[in-house]
Amino acid sequence: MPPALFIFLAVVAILSSLGVVIQRNPVHCLLALIMTLISIGALFVALDAVAVGFLQIIVYVGAIMVLFLFVIWLLNLQTEEAPAGNLALKFFATIAVAAMAAELFAIVSKSRTALGAQTVTSGYGSIDSLAQTLFGQYLMAFETTSILLLVAVIGAVAVARRALPDRPRTAPTEGRPT
Amino acid sequence: MVSYGWIMALSAAIFTIGVAGVLLRRNILVMFMSIELMLNAVNLAFVTLARRMGSMDGQVIVFFVMTVAAAEAAVGLAIIISIFRNRETVNADELRLMKW
Numbered sequence: 001m002p003p004a005l006f007i008f009l010a011v012v013a014i015l016s017s018l019g020v021v022i023q024r025n026p027v028h029c030l031l032a033l034i035m036t037l038i039s040i041g042a043l044f045v046a047l048d049a050v051a052v053g054f055l056q057i058i059v060y061v062g063a064i065m066v067l068f069l070f071v072i073w074l075l076n077l078q079t080e081e082a083p084a085g086n087l088a089l090k091f092f093a094t095i096a097v098a099a100m101a102a103e104l105f106a107i108v109s110k111s112r113t114a115l116g117a118q119t120v121t122s123g124y125g126s127i128d129s130l131a132q133t134l135f136g137q138y139l140m141a142f143e144t145t146s147i148l149l150l151v152a153v154i155g156a157v158a159v160a161r162r163a164l165p166d167r168p169r170t171a172p173t174e175g176r177p178t
Numbered sequence: 179m180v181s182y183g184w185i186m187a188l189s190a191a192i193f194t195i196g197v198a199g200v201l202l203r204r205n206i207l208v209m210f211m212s213i214e215l216m217l218n219a220v221n222l223a224f225v226t227l228a229r230r231m232g233s234m235d236g237q238v239i240v241f242f243v244m245t246v247a248a249a250e251a252a253v254g255l256a257i258i259i260s261i262f263r264n265r266e267t268v269n270a271d272e273l274r275l276m277k278w
Contacts, residue, residue, distance in 0.1 A: 006180045010188045017192050017215050021199035026207050033211045036192070040218050043185070044240075049225045052237045056221075059244050064214070064251045071255045072207060075262050086271070093201035097194060104190035108223075113230070114179035120232055133234040134241065145245045152249035160256035162263070 001046040001115055009046070013039040026072050034065050047115075048125040185226045193219035206258055206268045210251075217247050 012035065019032030037060045044053030123129050134142055192215060199212025221240045228236025262268055 001180050003180050006184065010184075013188065014191055014195070017195045020208070020211050020215060021195055021203065026205060029208050029211055033214060036215065037218060040192075040222055043188075043222060044225050047185070047225050047229050049228070049237050049240070052225060052240050055241065055244060059248060060214075060218075064248055067251055067255060068207070068211065071259060074259065075207075075268065077205075077207070077268065090202055093198070097198045097201060100197060101190070101194040104194060105187060108183070108186040108190045110183060112181050112183060114181050115185075115229075116179055118230070118232075120229065124229075124232070124234070125237065129234050130237055130241070133238050137235075138238050138242075141242060145242060148249055149245065152252050156252040156256035159253065160259045 005046065006043075009039045009043050012036075013043070026077050027069070030065060030068050030072065033068075034061055037061050037065070048120055050125050051127040051130045052125070182226055182230050186223060189219045189223040189226065191219075192216075192222070204270050206261070206270055206273075209270065210254055210258070214247065214251070217243060 016032040016035035016039070020029045020036065023029050023032060038057065041053045041056035041061070044050075044056055196212045196215035196219060199215065200209050203209055203212065221243055224236040224240050224243070228234065228240075258268065261273065265273065267273070
């Protein structure tokens with residue numbers, strides 16, 4: 001990956017993720033989040049994870065973000081968020097975030113190995129090798145995922161369903177099977 | 179040259195911004211988006227380290243994280259809709275029914 005490309009993608013990702021946290025209007029936050037996800041997807045492609053990168057764009061930007069947008073419009077959240085809030089909480093939250101950032105950077109940014117210094121086997125990150133791993137070693141986990149998604153869909157419908165108005169129940173003396 | 183440390187630092191930065199979003203914002207939807215940010219930062223770390231180790235396992239984990247994130251988004255947004263229908267708010271500070 002050329003350094004210029006990495007710096008560009010990193011700056012876009014960090015600025016737009018700051019936009020998610022800073023902006024007031026939820027729709028603008030969502031647009032910033034989409035920008036972050038796209039730049040992370042581009043980084044995936046640059047890191048030889050081509051299939052995962054495109055899955056990121058399709059699944060995240062294409063599906064999950066549309067779900068978010070739909071909910072924002074459904075709730076009609078045009079009003080500004082109250083700027084108040086617990087100041088002490090914000091103070092301690094800021095300290096905690098700063099401490100965690102320092103910790104993460106100390107732990108994580110040690111590796112000096114250059115990306116180009118390491119060669120990967122041919123076909124690494126292709127959809128073929130992804131499928132070989134996914135349907136070989138991780139087959140059971142993959143199948144469990146389908147059950148998880150089914151449960152999530154049923155749960156989401158059950159939670160978000162509007163409760164039906166009480167219908168007048170038929171008296172049991174009418175003899176109709178209920 | 180771009181080193182692995184730089185990409186991990188980018189991942190750490192995005193994760194930190196996500197944590198800040200969850201801690202500082204009060205809108206449940208924006209807190210939810212910040213959780214997605216954190217998930218993506220971790221995904222980036224997974225892909226980077228998978229390339230470092232030269233194995234596909236990290237990318238498969240990213241695949242699973244995306245699936246779980248989709249399930250989580252569906253259920254979480256359903257809960258938000260349900261809360262909004264009952265309480266007419268998405269402010270986390272006003273949802274204190276279970277607070278003693």
